[in-house]
Amino acid sequence: xxxxxxxxxxxxxxxxxxxxxPEHGQEPTHIVLSAAEQAELARLAxxxxxxxxxxxxTPQGQSAGFLYLLADxxxxxxxxxxxxxxxxxxxxxxxxxxxxAQAGTYVNSAEAVTSCRVYRFPIRKLEQFLLTHPKIxxxxxxxxxxxxxxxxxxxxxxxxxxxxxxLAIFLLDCSGHELYFDPATQILxxxxxxxxxxxxxxxxAESVTRAMNTLESKGLIQRLAARAVELKRADLKAxxxxx
Amino acid sequence: xxxxxxxxxxxxxxxxxxxxxPEHGQEPTHIVLSAAEQAELARLAxxxxxxxxxxxxTPQGQSAGFLYLLADxxxxxxxxxxxxxxxxxxxxxxxxxxxxAQAGTYVNSAEAVTSCRVYRFPIRKLEQFLLTHPKIxxxxxxxxxxxxxxxxxxxxxxxxxxxxxxLAIFLLDCSGHELYFDPATQILxxxxxxxxxxxxxxxxAESVTRAMNTLESKGLIQRLAARAVELKRADLKAxxxxx
DNA sequence: CGTACGCTTGAGCCCCCTCAAAAACGGTGG
DNA sequence: CCACCGTTTTTGAGGGGGCTCAAGCGTACG
Numbered sequence: 001x002x003x004x005x006x007x008x009x010x011x012x013x014x015x016x017x018x019x020x021x022p023e024h025g026q027e028p029t030h031i032v033l034s035a036a037e038q039a040e041l042a043r044l045a046x047x048x049x050x051x052x053x054x055x056x057x058t059p060q061g062q063s064a065g066f067l068y069l070l071a072d073x074x075x076x077x078x079x080x081x082x083x084x085x086x087x088x089x090x091x092x093x094x095x096x097x098x099x100x101a102q103a104g105t106y107v108n109s110a111e112a113v114t115s116c117r118v119y120r121f122p123i124r125k126l127e128q129f130l131l132t133h134p135k136i137x138x139x140x141x142x143x144x145x146x147x148x149x150x151x152x153x154x155x156x157x158x159x160x161x162x163x164x165x166x167l168a169i170f171l172l173d174c175s176g177h178e179l180y181f182d183p184a185t186q187i188l189x190x191x192x193x194x195x196x197x198x199x200x201x202x203x204x205a206e207s208v209t210r211a212m213n214t215l216e217s218k219g220l221i222q223r224l225a226a227r228a229v230e231l232k233r234a235d236l237k238a239x240x241x242x243x
Numbered sequence: 244x245x246x247x248x249x250x251x252x253x254x255x256x257x258x259x260x261x262x263x264x265p266e267h268g269q270e271p272t273h274i275v276l277s278a279a280e281q282a283e284l285a286r287l288a289x290x291x292x293x294x295x296x297x298x299x300x301t302p303q304g305q306s307a308g309f310l311y312l313l314a315d316x317x318x319x320x321x322x323x324x325x326x327x328x329x330x331x332x333x334x335x336x337x338x339x340x341x342x343x344a345q346a347g348t349y350v351n352s353a354e355a356v357t358s359c360r361v362y363r364f365p366i367r368k369l370e371q372f373l374l375t376h377p378k379i380x381x382x383x384x385x386x387x388x389x390x391x392x393x394x395x396x397x398x399x400x401x402x403x404x405x406x407x408x409x410l411a412i413f414l415l416d417c418s419g420h421e422l423y424f425d426p427a428t429q430i431l432x433x434x435x436x437x438x439x440x441x442x443x444x445x446x447x448a449e450s451v452t453r454a455m456n457t458l459e460s461k462g463l464i465q466r467l468a469a470r471a472v473e474l475k476r477a478d479l480k481a482x483x484x485x486x
Numbered sequence: 487c488g489t490a491c492g493c494t495t496g497a498g499c500c501c502c503c504t505c506a507a508a509a510a511c512g513g514t515g516g
Numbered sequence: 517c518c519a520c521c522g523t524t525t526t527t528g529a530g531g532g533g534g535c536t537c538a539a540g541c542g543t544a545c546g
Contacts, residue, residue: 019344020307020366027346064263079399082484087399101262102392103270123263130384134377141373141380144387149345151394156322156330158401159445163534194493202402207534209494226493226542241325406502437525450502452526469511469525 012038012069012119014139015095016146030095031139041136044129045069045119050112057098057118060109064101066120070094073116074180074191077108078199088200090151091192093177097143099123113192153242158202161240166201167211168220168240175231190227215239255281255312255362257382258338259389273338274382284379287372288312288362293355300341300361303352307344309363313337316359317423317434320351321442331443333394334435336420340386342366356435396485401445404483409444410454411463411483418474433470458482 014031021027033041050057050073057068060080075092077100089108092098100107101123130137157166174188175181181188190197194205201208212229215221220239222230257274264270276284293300293316300311303323318335320343332351335341343350344366373380400409417431418424424431433440437448444451455472458464463482465473 017346019346020370021347024347079395081399081403085403087402089395089398100388100392100395103260103262104264104267107392107395127263127381131377131381134374134380137377137380137384138370138374141384141387144384144391145343147391148387148394149343149350151391151398152322152332152343152350155332155394155398155401156324158398159330159442160324160328193491199402204535205493206495206536210534213494436523447503448525449504449527453502456526 012041012071013095014069014097014143015093016139016143018142019145019149031142033136033139037133037136040129040133041121042119044125045121047071047117048120049115049117051115053112053114055112057110057112058106058108060106062106064099064104064106065123067097067099067123067126068110069119069121070096070098071117071119074113075110075116075118076113076192076196076200077110079108086199087202088196090147090154091196091200094179097140097147113196157242163201163203163207164211164214165240166203167197167208168215168236169242170197170201171215171221171229171231172233172236172240175233181231186231186233187224188229188231190229194226255284255314256338257312257340257386258336259382259386261385262388262392274385276379276382280376280379283372283376284364285362287368288364290314290360291363292358292360294358296355296357298355300353300355301349301351303349305349307342307347307349308366310340310342310366310369311353312362312364313339313341314360314362317356318353318359318361319356319435319439319443320353322351329442330445331439333390333397334439334443337422340383340390356439400485406444406446406450407454407457408483409446410440410451411458411479412485413440413444414458414464414472414474415476415479415483418476424474429474429476430467431472431474433472437469 012033014033015029016031017027017029018031057075058064058066060078070092072094075096075098076088077090077092077098078086078088080086090098091113092110098110130140157169161169171188171190174190180191194208198205198208203211212221212223215236216223218235218239220232220235224230255276257276258272259274260270260272261274300318301307301309303321313335315337318339318341319331320333320335320341321329321331323329333341334356335353341353373383400412404412414431414433417433423434437451441448441451446454455464455466458479459466461478461482463475463478465475467473
C-alpha cells in the first residue's frame, strides 16, 4: 500500500514556467533548481511510494500537515460535494505540487491514479525553510501562479466548450506528458478511467465515450484500445481551437 | 479615463487567508502587513485611477510589464477565445492581485467594472524586491494559493451545479464584500451586468435572468431593481449546498 | 469459472442555448 | 421637464446537447 524509502537518488523538479521570462522564446517547462537546492529540499522531505492505484494521499477534510511534490506517477485531486457528486479539480503529473489546504484542512482528496512516488514536506518546517531561502520560495511562488493559470484554463474550457471539444483538449494536455505519450507513434496511453475523465471535464462517463466516438468519426483520433488512442494532434488543435 | 496620483494615504491590504493557520478558529480574511512593509511596497508602486467603467487595465495578449493590486472598486478578468466567446475568469475585489501572465504576455484582459483605484508594480522590480523581502514574498505566495483555491471552487461550481445554483453561489460570494452588501438590510448592490455574470458562471444573459426568476419564486431573493437584490442568505446556502 | 468493474450503446427527456422582440432604464440635449 | 436613443434587462418560442436510467459486453482477477 504505502512504503517508505529514505535513500533514493534525489532529483527534484518543479513543473512550471516563469510567467515573466527574462527573454522570450523557447520556454523551459520546469523550474531549474541547483543540486544544492535540491539536496536542501530533499532533507526536509520524506519519500513515500503508493503502490496501489486509488490510494488516498490526502483525504478531503482531514487536518493538513503536509505538502506533496509528485516525483513519479499520476495523481488526481477531487472534491466531493454533500450530495455525492464528485468534481476532479486537477490531475497531477511529475513535478506538480499538491495538498491544498484551507483553514488547516485539505480541500480536496488526492488519490493515486497510477502507482506513484511523492516527496512529503511537513508544512510547518517547509514554511520556515522557505522564509530563509527566498530563491526557492520564489520557485514555489512561480509554481503557484502556474497552477492558477492552468485552473483558469480549465475554467474557460468548462465554460465555453462542448463535450467533444473538452475531451479533445484533455487528450492534447495528456499528450504533453512524456511516459504516457509516444511522439514516434503518436499513441497516448490514458492512465485514468472514463469516470475520472468525466468528472474532470464536467460530464458523465457515457458522454465521454460518445465524445470519443465523435472525435473518431471526425478522424481526429483512432482508438486502439479503451485506454490507448492515436492522436492527430494538429487536427485536434484545429478542432478545439483553444486560446 | 486614467489618472495618476502620487500622494495618497497608503493602505495596502491583500485579500487572502493563510491555508495553514497557526491556530484554528476565526480566520482573518486579509493578510496583515506592517506599516513599514506597506510603505516599502508602496514605494515600488504607482497609484492609478480608472474613472470610466469598461477601461482596459491589462489587454489580453499584450506584453506584461506590471502586476496590479486592486485598492478600490471591482475588476473583471476575462479571456476571449478565437471564435469570439468570452469567459470571465474572475472578479477582483479590493485586496486582490491581478495581471496574470504567460511567456511575458497577459493571459486575460482586466477591465474596470466600476471606477477603481489600483497599485501598479513594475514586475521586474517587484520580483527583485520580493527576493530580498522573504516575509512579503511569503504573503504573495499565500495569496497565490488563495487564488488557486477560489479558481478551483469556481471550477467545481461550473462542473456540478445547474444555473440557478451557480447564480445563488455567485450572489453569496458577492455578499462577502462590504460596500456592495449592506448587512443591516441584507441588500446586495450588484456592480456588474447580466452579461458579466453570465460569462462568469458559464451561461447566457437570458439564463441569468431566468435563474433570478427561479430564485425569487423560491423565495430565496427579492428583486428591488435589476441591480439591487435582497438576499435570504441562509436559504440560499441551503439551496446551493456547496462544500 | 464467476464476479466485479470498466466501457459502450440505446432510449427518452429536460435544461438551457439561440434567436427574436418587447420593455425598462439611464443619459443627453433641446 | 420631456423627448429621444442606446444599452441593459426581461420575456417568449423552439430546438438540441447532454443527462439519466438501463442493459449488454469485455476483461482482469480471485
